[in-house]
Amino acid sequence: MIRNPFTFLAALFVLLACSEPVRESAPPASNQSPSLERAIEVVQKESGVYLYRYAETIEPIDPRKDYTEKYRIFRQSTIEDLRNLVASNREYEPEFKARCLPVWDAGLEFRDEGQSVMFLFSFRCNTIRYVEGNLFKDFTPQRTAFYKIFQYEINDESAVLIEKR
Numbered sequence: 343m344i345r346n347p348f349t350f351l352a353a354l355f356v357l358l359a360c361s362e363p364v365r366e367s368a369p370p371a372s373n374q375s376p377s378l379e380r381a382i383e384v385v386q387k388e389s390g391v392y393l394y395r396y397a398e399t400i401e402p403i404d405p406r407k408d409y410t411e412k413y414r415i416f417r418q419s420t421i422e423d424l425r426n427l428v429a430s431n432r433e434y435e436p437e438f439k440a441r442c443l444p445v446w447d448a449g450l451e452f453r454d455e456g457q458s459v460m461f462l463f464s465f466r467c468n469t470i471r472y473v474e475g476n477l478f479k480d481f482t483p484q485r486t487a488f489y490k491i492f493q494y495e496i497n498d499e500s501a502v503l504i505e506k507r
Contacts, residue, residue, distance in 0.1 A: 358473045391415045391424075391441055392504075393496055394449035404464055405449045405473055410507050417500035423491060424450060426463060427484045428470070442467035444478075 374487075386483065405455040415421055444464035451460040459475040463481070467489075470481040 348425050374427060390451075390453040392449075392451040392453065393492065393501065394451065395492075396446045396449070398445055400443055400445055405446070405460060406451070409449070409505075411412075412504045412506075413496055413501040414504055415496065415501045417477050420491060420495055420500045423487075427491075430484060442469065444469045444471070446471075449473075463488060463492070 343499040391414070393413040393415055394405060395411040396403060396405075396408065397410050402455045415424075442472075444462075444463075445463050445468045449460060450463070452456050457462045458474075463466060463469075464471075465485060468482045468485050469478055471478050471485050
């Protein structure tokens with residue numbers, strides 16, 4: 343199901359790069375694609391981190407349009423926890439890969455000036471999807487921590503409800 347595991351790893355490294363300060367004079371790495379460089383810039387600018395929630399459906403969805411709730415996360419500790427969880431998944435490879443049709447529960451987007459990096463989460467299938475690369479990966483070790491943040495820590499003290507449908 344994973345078409346190119348290196349693209350998924352590159353996206354996870356984008357999230358790791360977020361925790362380091364931006365260096366204006368640092369030249370881009372020669373092995374990074376222009377789109378990955380833009381993604382790194384998007385996440386580092388932190389001008390928008392959004393959580394989306396979705397209705398239960400097995401039909402394909404447009405993750406930026408077919409949501410039921412959309413939040414802008416502003417609590418920095420919550421944002422850092424989410425980045426660390428996604429980054430900690432980069433080396434996990436399960437011994438058994440279950441076949442499961444994901445029902446997307448939540449989406450996490452890092453956005454800046456029309457550019458974005460987005461991940462979808464299916465808690466039923468323990469699957470995370472990197473949307474721009476159309477890559478899927480198991481996130482069993484981080485499942486409970488993601489669920490806790492998405493269900494209990496995203497509230498009026500950590501995020502603003504932008505739209506509810």
